Amino acid sequence: QAQLVESGGGSVQAGGSLRLSCAASAYISERHCMGWFRHVPGKSREGVAALDTYGRTNYAASVKGRFTISQDDTKNTLDLQMNNLSPEDTAMYYCATKAYRCNSPSLSQDEYSAWGQGTQVSVSS
Numbered sequence: 507q508a509q510l511v512e513s514g515g516g517s518v519q520a521g522g523s524l525r526l527s528c529a530a531s532a533y534i535s536e537r538h539c540m541g542w543f544r545h546v547p548g549k550s551r552e553g554v555a556a557l558d559t560y561g562r563t564n565y566a567a568s569v570k571g572r573f574t575i576s577q578d579d580t581k582n583t584l585d586l587q588m589n590n591l592s593p594e595d596t597a598m599y600y601c602a603t604k605a606y607r608c609n610s611p612s613l614s615q616d617e618y619s620a621w622g623q624g625t626q627v628s629v630s631s
Contacts, residue, residue, distance in 0.1 A: 508532030508620070510601045515625030522629070523589045528601030528622060531582035539604040540584045542575060543615055544597035545624075553613025554599070555586060564611035568594070591629045598624040 510533075514526040526542070533540060541556035555575035556564045563575055574587040584601055602618035 510603065510620060510622035512599065512601050512622045512625040515599060515627045517628040517630065518591055520592050520629055520631050522591050523587070524591065524627060526586040526588065526599055526601075526625060526627075527578075527581075528584040528586075529582065530584055530601065530603060530622075533603045533605065533620075534577055534579070534582040534584060537607050539606065539608040539611065539617075540575075540577070541602050541604075541611070541613065541618060542584070542586045543600045543602055543618075544595075544627075545600065546597045551600075551615055552597075553615060556611035556613050557584070558609055558611040559607040560609060562609070562611050564613055566613060588627070591627075593629045593631050596627060596629050598626050600624045 511529045537559045542554045545551040572590045601622040605619045
């Protein structure tokens with residue numbers, strides 16, 4: 507199974523921005539459906555943003571208007587631009603793929619079969 511490797515996490519103050527990237531050449535080149543998820547200890551993992559084969563996107567209500575998911579075909583990465591961050595966005599962020607092409611940018615983690623190791627995002631007030 508091909509690897510997914512996240513990068514770009516870090517610590518920022520509220521109102522700041524971060525850009526996460528996920529190296530996933532095997533999946534990006536095949537236009538497999540991809541997503542970003544986040545997890546806070548003690549809580550369920552949450553779908554944040556998803557991208558389907560045709561470029562359609564889906565966002566959690568809590569991040570809509572602040573986060574943007576995109577695919578960089580030159581770098582073969584899945585990116586997540588996060589603006590106007592708040593302490594509630596603090597979490598471990600994971601890149602995931604369904605490992606197949608689809609027409610549904612789902613935020614349901616059960617549909618995703620391959621996951622990265624995660625990158626930590628910490629937002630201070």
